[in-house]
Amino acid sequence: MSASWWQNVTHACFGLSYLLAWLLEWPAWLRPAWHRVCHWAAVGFGVAGLIAHTLFLVVHHPTPAAPDGSLLLLAWVLALFYLYGTLHQAGRAWALFLLPVIIGLVGLSIMLRRLEPTAWPAQVPTWISGERFWGALHGTLILLASVGISVSFVASLMYLLQARRLRRKIDPGRVLPLLSLERLETLNRRAIAWAFPLLSAGLLLGLVLWRQERGGWENWLSVKVLSTGGLWLVFGVLVYLRYGTHVPPRRLAWLSIAAFALLLVALMAAHPFAPAGGPV
Structure with missing residues (x-):
């Protein structure tokens, strides 16, 4: 299968998915009657964000030697922890605390990418x-x-x-x-x-x-x-x-x-x- 369609996956795809997942966790807590619908909708956006994040890493394979690459890789691993934790700690605040960290890492990666663009894959040290x-x-x-x-x-x-x-x-x-x-x-x-x-x-x-x-x-x-x-x-x-x-x-x-x-x-x-x- 051609990977050309994967090239359309950007930071915004998974960054906004994580943001929507975080926003949906709030009504899941504030309105108990909405808990089930909002919680699983948040999990759905979290899974979509992780899939898009994974595709982005597969296509661009950023190097951890680059600052923006290391932030993206760390955010990806933490996204795995987020999904595992929110599925095993339903009703807890795990997602509300961890998702902002993931979103912040993605945001910092975007900022660094724009300030100092580097080639992926970069020329690595000898x-x-x-x-x-x-x-x-x-x-x-x-x-x-x-x-x-x-x-x-x-x-x-x-x-x-x-x-x-x-x-x-x-x-x-x-x-x-x-x-x-x-x-x-x-x-x-x-x-x-x-x-x-x-x-x-x-x-x-x-x-x-x-x-x-x-x-x-x-x-x-x-x-x-x-x-x-x-x-x-x-x-x-x-x-x-x-x-x-x-x-x-x-x-x-x-x-x-x-x-x-x-x-x-x-x-x-x-x-x-x-x-x-x-x-x-």
């Missing part, structure tokens, strides 16, 4: 083209770590909101139902536990590949390298505070949010080893 498997493994490890950081961010937001409600003794029947503090803390802890070793392995492999390429030391001062190294330090502190001390979960939640902000800086920064490409 250590990726020569050692394709190890380069792909490096990118996969960083991507999976980014997923863990994003899940930790969403769980932290929900934790802070739920803790605030409990302090103010707000009637649970009048607000959006959330997971318990214990379950949110467990979700955050598990996300941190899987993200840190993946991030460490990805950075170590990147360092080995960089040494093989004999990259210049000036690349160490790039925003990409500095922000990624800072992200690793922040997560190292998170792991230490989580398992080595008795720091209140609320402080850890704020630190997880700061780690996600640093992740966005790292993903949006240009890769120091990837030459710029031309427009598509």
Whole structure:
């Protein structure tokens, strides 16, 4: 089958689908009588968005070495988490918190694409083209770590909101139902536990590949390298505070949010080893 019709799939196709899914989740909660219809309509738009997102990645196969490509790939994996979570946590706020993150990543990708267009597939660094498997493994490890950081961010937001409600003794029947503090803390802890070793392995492999390429030391001062190294330090502190001390979960939640902000800086920064490409 010709793939020419796939070329018509754009960012707007899946971005608007995710946005409609998010908007439809609100009346599903605000109007209990509409819950079933709105919820499944939202799931339908979410599935349509994921299909369009997948087709876009298959046709254009963006490289994670490009900032807009890494954001799109992260948004795609989080969309899988969104659909899994919303189908297994019906009535919960998972979709209302995770979908804005996905929409934001797609929006940032569109912005970066317009500011600095790059060719897909881009001309990749020699250590990726020569050692394709190890380069792909490096990118996969960083991507999976980014997923863990994003899940930790969403769980932290929900934790802070739920803790605030409990302090103010707000009637649970009048607000959006959330997971318990214990379950949110467990979700955050598990996300941190899987993200840190993946991030460490990805950075170590990147360092080995960089040494093989004999990259210049000036690349160490790039925003990409500095922000990624800072992200690793922040997560190292998170792991230490989580398992080595008795720091209140609320402080850890704020630190997880700061780690996600640093992740966005790292993903949006240009890769120091990837030459710029031309427009598509």
